[in-house]
Amino acid sequence: MTERTLLVVLFDDVQSLDVTGPVEVFQGAALACGDRSAYRIRTASLDGSPVRTSSGLTLVPDGSLMDASTPHTLLVPGGEGTRRPDPRLVDWLRDNAPQTGRLVSVCTGALLLAEAGLLDGHRATTHWRACDHLAGAYPKVDVEPDPIFVRDGRISTSAGVTAGIDLALALVEEDLGRDIALTVARHLVVFLRRPGNQSQFSAQLAAQTATRDPLRAVQHWVTQHPEADLSVESLAERAGLSPRHFARAFHAETGTTPGRYVERVRLEHARRLLEDTADGVTKISRACGYGTSEAMRRAFVKALGVAPAEYRRRFRGPAQQPAH
Template sequence: MAQRTVLVVLFDGVQSLDVTGPLEVLTGAERHTAGAYRVRTASLDGAPVRTSSGLTVVPDEALTRACDPHTLLVPGGQGTRSYPPALTDWLRERAPRAERLVSVCTGAILLAAAGLLDGHRVTTHWAYCATLARDHPAVQVDPDPIYVRDGALWTSAGVTSGIDLALALVEEDLGRDAALAVARHLVVFLRRPGNQAQFSVRPAARTARREPLREVQEWITEHPAADLSVESLAVRASLSPRHFARAFLADTGTTPGRYVDLVRLEHARRRLEDTADGVEEISRATGYGTPEAMRRAFVKAFGTAPAEYRRRFRPAVPPR
């Protein structure tokens, strides 16, 4: 088995977990399968960098002296908003030589600035997806997945999703058993496929500005099994159904029906992950009414039925 070299790019203001998360996964895979990876870190001039949390990281080498890697990994962080031009110049010249190009979180901003994402489908931290799409219209930005693969290009959402992406790389390179062993050691999810939503319902819709609408949002969140029709919610807001629907959309950016769908899906998802309750019980408690209605919602949102979702996404249990 040929050893895969992995080069992690460092810069001032990098997010420490964007670096250490994938590093722990890849070095863990190396412990499981000796000779699988050789992981190196490098800054522009080889000097230590200060992360956004204040941690100082000493790289292995300078980017200008680094050999072309099999996998080039570019993390994100506050530094992606004030990077030196020499960094994107280096990426523009050297990144195409790598067999696999990976970004974590807002590392995608650096790749886009170097012109490496044009024509590709990518993702990044949900808070920066709109900015990335606006500044780089030739890039197809998908704000929903926790990671996206487009050929040899892999991009991930924010922070901990870099661990999910790294586990997917290990599974592709070394197989499921190796990825499972690393996940168990790190006590993280066995597997969160890239099409799992990267954030909960709260960031998916704005908090309403007007007090009656905010109260309705809270009511929906706290009572997913209640009558959440537009007519019922409008009564709670002391508005006509038509006025309520328009005001809710204007304040939150989504319709009442869509918000209800998101809340119910979030409640059901969390109960599948956190409890041993049956699908029928969860479907009643979260407002779906029947297991079939809940199954349709999960297939539409996640591409899988509730039982399979639970099997895949509950945390792995470390060996005793």
């Protein structure tokens, strides 16, 4: 089996989960395939000294970046330390990262890559809070704020924190196959795998949570009953308000209209069913409130650019398609 070396960059105020999440995925993959050499993982700081994470944990690196050999995969995590990068670290990345086989950043680690000029001319993402800064400070980077991860050639960047696990699972699937990646995902009790173009937000996170109990209860009820009558009139009656008052209040408190919120919930639910079940498109369309498979197809094409069957094929691969 091919040996892949993985070097993880450490620095003060690094986000600990940006480090440990992907490391657990790659180490788990090596164990799952029965070959510990599948991934040889090392951590390194500039001078080999321990670093203190943003949560207060101390990480002890395996060695110094200055002494590290060129890895197959270089992983740059994020954290508060990326806001005030050590110029020596940026110089090291600029000089050494181009020689690696694969360059990966998690969360705001993309800011370090951008500062070193490594993302110029490439598509990239980062934590949603840092996307505007990345785009404004580094105009040569094609920033995509919505996806949980973006892969552009040998460079892969992910959104905040747990998105690094999604990206690591995608890389393991590429290296060792879906079965190994699925074994790791099950062990970590995470999904295999949220596709890279999935939004950084669920429907509920994308919208603000209403402050008033009746509106907040309606939001929750919608997510639990996507198949129901979710017209403004029906939801207004549930909230005990007139349709006009309800629509105004819902938009004021959540930042989106009731109709748009319902669209997001139904699409999100349909995607989960396509990913996790063998149910046919017609059955899923009814379970999600679309009524017909054609209505669901239109919603998918509008939001994602692909039909439901194609979405399932891309997510699950041909070997995992349901029988017809």
